[in-house]
Amino acid sequence: MIDLRSDTVTKPDDEMREAARTAEVGDDVYGEDPTVNELEARAADAVGKAAALYVPSGTMGNQIAARVHTERGQEVLADRESHVVKYELGGLAQHADLQVRTYDADRGVPSPEQVATARVAEDLHRPGTGLLCLENTHNARGGLAIAPERIAAAAEAARERDVPVHLDGARVFNAATALDAPATDVTDPVDSVMFCLSKGLGAPVGSMLAGSEEFVERARRVRKLFGGGLRQAGIVAAPGLHALENVDDLATDHENARLLADGLAAVDGFDVQSPETNIVLADIEGTGLETETVLERLRDRDVLASAFGPTTLRFCTHRDVSRENIEAAIDAIEAAFGAT
Ligand SMILES: *Cc1c(COP(=O)(O)O)cnc(C)c1O
Numbered sequence: 228m229i230d231l232r233s234d235t236v237t238k239p240d241d242e243m244r245e246a247a248r249t250a251e252v253g254d255d256v257y258g259e260d261p262t263v264n265e266l267e268a269r270a271a272d273a274v275g276k277a278a279a280l281y282v283p284s285g286t287m288g289n290q291i292a293a294r295v296h297t298e299r300g301q302e303v304l305a306d307r308e309s310h311v312v313k314y315e316l317g318g319l320a321q322h323a324d325l326q327v328r329t330y331d332a333d334r335g336v337p338s339p340e341q342v343a344t345a346r347v348a349e350d351l352h353r354p355g356t357g358l359l360c361l362e363n364t365h366n367a368r369g370g371l372a373i374a375p376e377r378i379a380a381a382a383e384a385a386r387e388r389d390v391p392v393h394l395d396g397a398r399v400f401n402a403a404t405a406l407d408a409p410a411t412d413v414t415d416p417v418d419s420v421m422f423c424l425s426k427g428l429g430a431p432v433g434s435m436l437a438g439s440e441e442f443v444e445r446a447r448r449v450r451k452l453f454g455g456g457l458r459q460a461g462i463v464a465a466p467g468l469h470a471l472e473n474v475d476d477l478a479t480d481h482e483n484a485r486l487l488a489d490g491l492a493a494v495d496g497f498d499v500q501s502p503e504t505n506i507v508l509a510d511i512e513g514t515g516l517e518t519e520t521v522l523e524r525l526r527d528r529d530v531l532a533s534a535f536g537p538t539t540l541r542f543c544t545h546r547d548v549s550r551e552n553i554e555a556a557i558d559a560i561e562a563a564f565g566a567t
Contacts, residue, residue: 256456273474278437278442289421308365309365336377339383366398375406382416394413396422399414419436485502495566
């Protein structure tokens with residue numbers, strides 16, 4: 228099987244398994260796991276923040292951030308296509324008692340004017356805006372790598388109104404790679420950032436939530452509240468240290484995504500969005516088939532993709548698929564649907 232459903236399917240390599248086996252550990256709830264402590268320090272450095280917290284998943288990282296930044300009943304501003312809105316089970320309401328005010332914006336980033344308009348000032352009738360949440364790369368819009376200037380302009384508009392800014396940077400190193408910029412350029416304008424070790428970077432478990440010392444101290448309490456305080460977590464954090472070394476490999480995934488997109492563009496009925504990172508979206512309406520039928524035909528030829536909308540498929544490249552795998556996948560898809 229050539230599994231292009233997600234970069235979360237990457238399996239830990241031998242080095243990561245060995246790192247897990249030999250990790251020095253302690254009780255991380257007591258702050259005594261040296262491996263976790265090292266990972267948190269390195270992760271904070273990588274995104275230019277004062278501190279970072281190891282969390283079991285990206286979703287938990289985003290939810291903790293929302294809880295820490297806001298007060299009960301406030302509004303969160305988020306793109307209507309964002310992960311926090313579409314794929315976190317309404318957690319902002321469940322975990323932080325927040326109401327979401329969505330906006331629709333080019334590349335998922337609101338203009339300063341949109342921030343000003345969407346922001347709600349607290350008064351007798353309105354709860355006040357507690358947080359702006361941005362996403363980079365933007366998953367549902369096709370793995371878009373958002374330029375730091377765009378992030379900074381939106382963040383500044385929020386900050387001017389005392390609204391803090393969280394970045395869902397699940398794939399922030401993919402963004403930095405595509406923009407050929409240091410990750411810190413992308414994360415500088417925001418107050419907090421979450422990124423995943425468990426996606427393209429290849430770790431089996433975990434994400435990092437970074438921000439100021441005070442933010443992370445509060446986040447640590449909320450992590451415990453949400454049941455995410457782990458004990459000898461160094462076992463799963465050790466592969467994360469290796470994952471941070473894999474950032475340079477993401478460029479290969481992006482090359483493979485471009486190769487795949489070029490191949491898919493020639494397939495009958497496929498309308499392909501030009502990829503910026505490791506995600507390729509294809510609209511398959513032109514095949515005249517249901518998404519599930521298209522996925523089944525791919526599966527019959529040993530290629531896996533994800534349904535990503537009524538007529539959209541997502542293909543995601545990652546470190547466990549090679550250039551040869553991509554070429555084989557293109558051949559298989561052409562054979563299934565015909566090509567121009
Ligand atoms: C995957 C993802 C998350 C959540 O990460 P999990 O570890 O799967 O919970 C959050 N935001 C974006 C944009 C993602 O792609």
